[in-house]
Amino acid sequence: MGQAWGFGRYGGPEVQEFFDRPDPAPGRGEVLIRVTVAGVNPLDHLLRAGLVPGLDGGRPFPRVLGMEAAGIVLALGEDVEGLEVGDAVFGFALTGGGTYAETTVLSAPNTARIPPGLSATVAATLPVAGTTAVDALDQLGLPAGATLLINGVGGGVGLAVARLAAARELRVIGTGSTAKREHAEAVGVRFIDYTAEDVVAVARELAPRGFDGIVDLVGGTSLRTVAPLARDPRNVIAVGDQSVPEVGGRFVERRLDRSNLERSARLALDGVLAPVITEVYPLSDAPAALAVVENGHTSGKVVIKVA
Ligand SMILES: NC(=O)c1ccc[n+]([C@@H]2O[C@H](COP(=O)([O-])OP(=O)(O)OC[C@H]3O[C@@H](n4cnc5c(N)ncnc54)[C@H](OP(=O)(O)O)[C@@H]3O)[C@@H](O)[C@H]2O)c1
Incomplete structure (x- = not known):
């Protein structure tokens, strides 16, 4: 009992x-x-x-x-x-x-x-946020130096994606409210405060040729606002909003098996997915x-x- x-x-x-x-x-x-x-x-x-x-x-x-x-x-x-x-x-x-x-x-x-x-x-x-971060970035398969937007960077999955993306040498820009700035910048994210800044205008300034990938953790109107910032709409990966194909993007393909858990644990031990x-x-x-x-x-x- x-x-x-x-x-x-x-x-x-x-x-x-x-x-x-x-x-x-x-x-x-x-x-x-x-x-x-x-x-x-x-x-x-x-x-x-x-x-x-x-x-x-x-x-x-x-x-x-x-x-x-x-x-x-x-x-x-x-x-x-x-x-x-x-x-x-x-x-x-x-x-x-x-x-x-x-x-x-x-x-x-x-x-x-x-x-x-x-x-x-x-x-x-690790089971939910850790392996989701691994899956989203594997699905995008971006090379080092590529530019990634994380919409909703300050939460459980967003910060995990940010850490992993930094380890893959991606250039990471992330959105969140004011209180998320410190955590995001601590993991190397160029932060956009959606409560104080025009997200699309700042993102276009930072990535004039568009983003190589977007990982969206927010969905809804916010997803629809940022999706056109991707160079290729197929590289918009939504983690929570299953309507993402409406903007040309893809829902995250999840792998819940033991080997993905073991991989996320190794990444956590190495500090990459802490x-x-x-x-x-x-x-x-x-x-x-x-x-x-x-x-x-x-x-x-x-x-x-x-x-
Ligand atoms: N498919 C799957 O297997 C799977 C796995 C994990 C999670 N999910 C889903 O993915 C989503 C995110 O999960 P999570 O664990 O990261 O959630 P979370 O910890 O609640 O984080 C979501 C973040 O989004 C931020 N946010 C809210 N509105 C925003 C906006 N308009 N622009 C930018 N940021 C905004 C929130 O804080 P601020 O507004 O203060 O910045 C918060 O930090 C949820 O819908 C969850 O159900 C799915």
Whole structure:
């Protein structure tokens, strides 16, 4: 039995609640873990609102919030390869078990060992933001010296893309509100404050021949405003807005498998994908942690330290 935080029905923050649940039994291809740290992501409140039903695992209510975690393996389901009881691991809860909880089940093919030297806190941020950054930049495949615009650079994925892009020797320009300037400039981004500057005018000045690639983390009107800045619309990669083909761009192709997790962990160990963790909450403050992300203006990564 362990404490968990989730929701009793689809809705806004008012449907959230703490509850006790028995340790979930690991099914075929799953591992039961004691959660050490859970990452907090915009997807969590979208799932709570019932906006992404394909991803919620179809479990009965109350459901537990959270998609990613680091923890210690307590038990193995059938057909689990490459993981043992006692391993420190990180990965995705793809079958709806949630991660804002003392124990949960992760999908074994989407879970990897935490390499020595990497903290559980950093590892817990890699499944969603870390591997998304890797995937978006791999999809663009830009050579060193190319110019990249990151729309929404100050959040979890944006700063990860910025760090990785710097390591690939791209010239990086990023947009965000005033409070994001310091974090963005610290990772080498030429920052445009969308609350104080004309984003399109400044971006055109900085890249008169257009951008070789754009990674968009904002979507909607903002995506439509920046998309024409790309030299080739196919090199607009949206991470959150699936309507991106309407502007000629592509949605990020995600790889959630163990080898991509292992790669992101190596990049984190090398400092290339070191996340900017701005806020750490105990499980008892999970409502505050998700509220920070739900307000849409997160700085870096927010995590919940469970154990
Ligand atoms: N497809 C996938 O597998 C996948 C994976 C990860 C994330 N996502 C999606 O990708 C999106 C970003 O994720 P995230 O974790 O990076 O979110 P996040 O941490 O909330 O960051 C979003 C950032 O965008 C900034 N922003 C908001 N409006 C803006 C605007 N008009 N112009 C520029 N910046 C603006 C926000 O702060 P400021 O406004 O204060 O600058 C915030 O820093 C979300 O929609 C998420 O669901 C998808």
